[in-house]
Amino acid sequence: MIRHKSSFFISLSIHALLFFSIYFAWSTVSKIKKADLEHKICVELCRVEQQEKSIESQPKIEPQPKQKPEPKPEPKLQPKPQPKKEQTPPKPIQEVVKEIIPEIAEIPQSKPDTTIVKAEKTVSVSEEIIESKEVSAHVAQKPQKEDLKQEQDNTKDEYIKLNTQKISALIRDNLYYPMAARKRNITGRVSIKFTLGVDAKVYNIKIVDSSSDILSRAAIKTIEELSGKFPKPKQEITLSLPIDYSLN
Secondary structure (H helix, E strand, O other): OHHHHHHHHHHHHHHHHHHHHHHHHHHHHHHHHHHHHHHHHHHHHHHHHHHHHHHHHOOOOOOOOOOOOOOOOOOOOOOOOOOOOOOOOOOOHHHHHHHHHHHHHHOOOOOOOOHHHHHHHHHHHHHHHHHHHHHHHHHHHHHHHHHHHHHHHHHHHHHHHHHHHHHHHHHHHOOOOOHHHHHOOOOEEEEEEEEEOOOOOEEEEEEEEEOOHHHHHHHHHHHHHOOOOOOOOOOOEEEEEEEEEOOO
16 A cells, blocks of 8 residues: 555656646747747837838928919000091081081972871771770670570579479588577578589579578588589589578
C-alpha cells in the first residue's frame, strides 16, 4: 500500500508539472501574439496618420476661372446726309390775292339738293315696311300662344279625368290634420294650387282660399309629402284642388 501511494503521488506531481509547463508556454505564446498584433496595429495607424497629414499639407489647386471673350465692337452706322430742300421765297401778298379772286368767281351757285328729300322718302318707306313686318309677326305669334294654351288645357282636363280618383285617394290617405286643430274643433276647406312636373314632383305651392292659417299650413305640408307620388302627367300642368278638413 505504501509503495502504491508513493507512485501515485509521483505520477500526480509529474502530471501537475506537465500541466503548469504547458499552461505557461501557452500563456507566453498568446502574450507574444497579442504584442505582435498591437505593434502591427500601431504601425498601420501611424502610416494612416502620416498619409492624412501629407494630404492636408499639400496645397489645394483651385480651378482658374475661364476668361470670357471680349465682345467685338459693333460698327457704328453713320447717318446718310439728307439733301437740303431748296426754300422757295414766299410770294408777295398782292399776287396771292390776284390768284384767289378768279377762283372765287368761278365757283357755281348752289342748287337746291333733291337727294335729301329722296333719302327721307326711302327711310320712311323702309320704316313702314319694318312696322308692317312686326305687326304680322305679332299677329302670327298670337295663334301660336293660343294653340299652346289650348293644348295645355286639353292635357290638364284629360289628366284630371283619368286620375281624379287616384288623387283624392292619395290626399285622403296622407292628409295631415294637426292635433291642435282637432282639439280646437277647427274645420273648413282649403283651396290649393300647385305645379306638377313630368317627374310627378310638386312646385310653386300656393294657397288660393282658406278658412284658417293652421289648415293652410297643414294643406301645404300634405301636398309637399305627396311630391313624387302623384300620377305622372305627359307635360307640366297646374292643378287647383280643394282639401276638406272635418272631424266626422
